[in-house]
Amino acid sequence: MMEDDETRLTLRPLGLTAPEQALPGARRLAGGWLCFDRCEAVLRTPAGKATGGAADRRILPLADLDSWAGGLPDPLRRSCRLWLERLTAERPPVAGLSLDRPRLMGIVNVTPDSFSDGGCHADADRAVAHGIGLAEAGADIVDVGAESTRPGAAAVPAEDQIARAVPVIARLAERGIRVSVDTRSAAVMTAALAAGARLVNDVSGLRHDRRALAVVGDATARDPDVAVVVMHMRGEPATMNQAPVYEDPALDVYDELAERLRWCEEGGLDRARILVDPGIGFAKRMEQGAAVARSLSLLHGLGCGVLAGFSRKGLVRGWADSTAPRDRLPGSLAAAIIAFEQGVQILRVHDVRETAQARDVWEALRLR
Structure with missing residues (x-):
């Protein structure tokens, strides 16, 4: 997910727990057996730039993610939406094997x-x-x-x-x-x-x-x-x-x-x-x-x-x-x-x- 020539975004799901124990607003991870209610958002410049590939990291509740992303350039906002779509989308069976449990x-x-x-x-x-x-x-x-x-x-x-x-x-x-x-x-x-x-x-x-x-x-x-x-x-x-x-x-x-x-x-x-x-x-x-x-x-x-x-x-x-x-x-x-x-x-x-x-x-x- 390369957003532009300057910065790329990654979201790492955190607060992983069983759906019955999840906080309000939590989302299912990959349609599976866990939910996540926050994430680590990382804005990372490409290696070799003057910053040396430095990363800006922050922990964000999902409820705050949209407002935080609203202050980012358009490519990064779109990337944030795509990240959430991919993190939460149910995974189809692979080789005839459902992925609904480990x-x-x-x-x-x-x-x-x-x-x-x-x-x-x-x-x-x-x-x-x-x-x-x-x-x-x-x-x-x-x-x-x-x-x-x-x-x-x-x-x-x-x-x-x-x-x-x-x-x-x-x-x-x-x-x-x-x-x-x-x-x-x-x-x-x-x-x-x-x-x-x-x-x-x-x-x-x-x-x-x-x-x-x-x-x-x-x-x-x-x-x-x-x-x-x-x-x-x-x-x-x-x-x-x-x-x-x-x-x-x-x-x-x-x-x-x-x-x-x-x-x-x-x-x-x-x-x-x-x-x-x-x-x-x-x-x-x-x-x-x-x-x-x-x-x-x-x-x-x-x-x-x-x-x-x-x-x-x-x-x-x-x-x-x-x-x-x-x-x-x-x-x-x-x-x-x-x-x-x-x-x-x-x-x-x-x-x-x-x-x-x-x-x-x-x-x-x-x-x-």
Whole structure:
């Protein structure tokens, strides 16, 4: 939402609570399970200007937002209205999945080298059994990936990804399980969609393969249940975390995702068929990722469903002082609750049963 050459506006919803507990004048966030009654309004000049990209921040009750915006230039007033429209608009189903409550995406890595469970499900039979188990444990969608994108990982040829992932996707889809494919490759996307995948989860935001946007666009035009996850990442997995620099991590990630969405729409992809992912752990050091995590509600201003993944990641290790990925369940559950408290519609996790239990208890105590 670039308003002019001088300043851009962002609104971060605050005061998030259950509708029954909301103050008068509160608005529903993305048509979902939370309301917000105030926001952080940020007026930010572009980096490189004489001000050095300084931001003017203020907390405003929604009741005062119109009068405050009335003193802004016309482009910023229009942007404020658009922000409120996108923050409050009900999100349509994605990949046939309604976004009216927090959903879970279970992870099946058919790789020998993923950071947490590499090699555990490289055999197709074990991978299928694991996917079935995740669905039975409460996963609303099962994400199958055949290429590790952990920091420092090397690319895997498309033919190898297809050989690893597509038989697993086909067998899960045959059982009626909603399946996603985790890939940056257009050829893998094509094969996975033909095998029954309903969601393409691309950590590169459709940047890695120049044919990816066309593949996803054609698939969404043919099938109303097909959608895509556009994730924020800079560079490639092999180098992305060497020295990432951000002026303001949360605002920068928002701006770069907004630009990516504009590019997708110019390529013919409907915003309603897109989920956005801030890419925790991708081109972000721990403090940068933490800053993004604290401001996840900002991403609802993009007008899309939001997906996030914290499960077993280095961000959890950094705060919890645990080095082994499999020992990071408590920290991963804490991060999951932070995501639910900010209206994140889909959480990508390894430990589905435990996360589903934590979510259900949180819903019972927080929202009823």
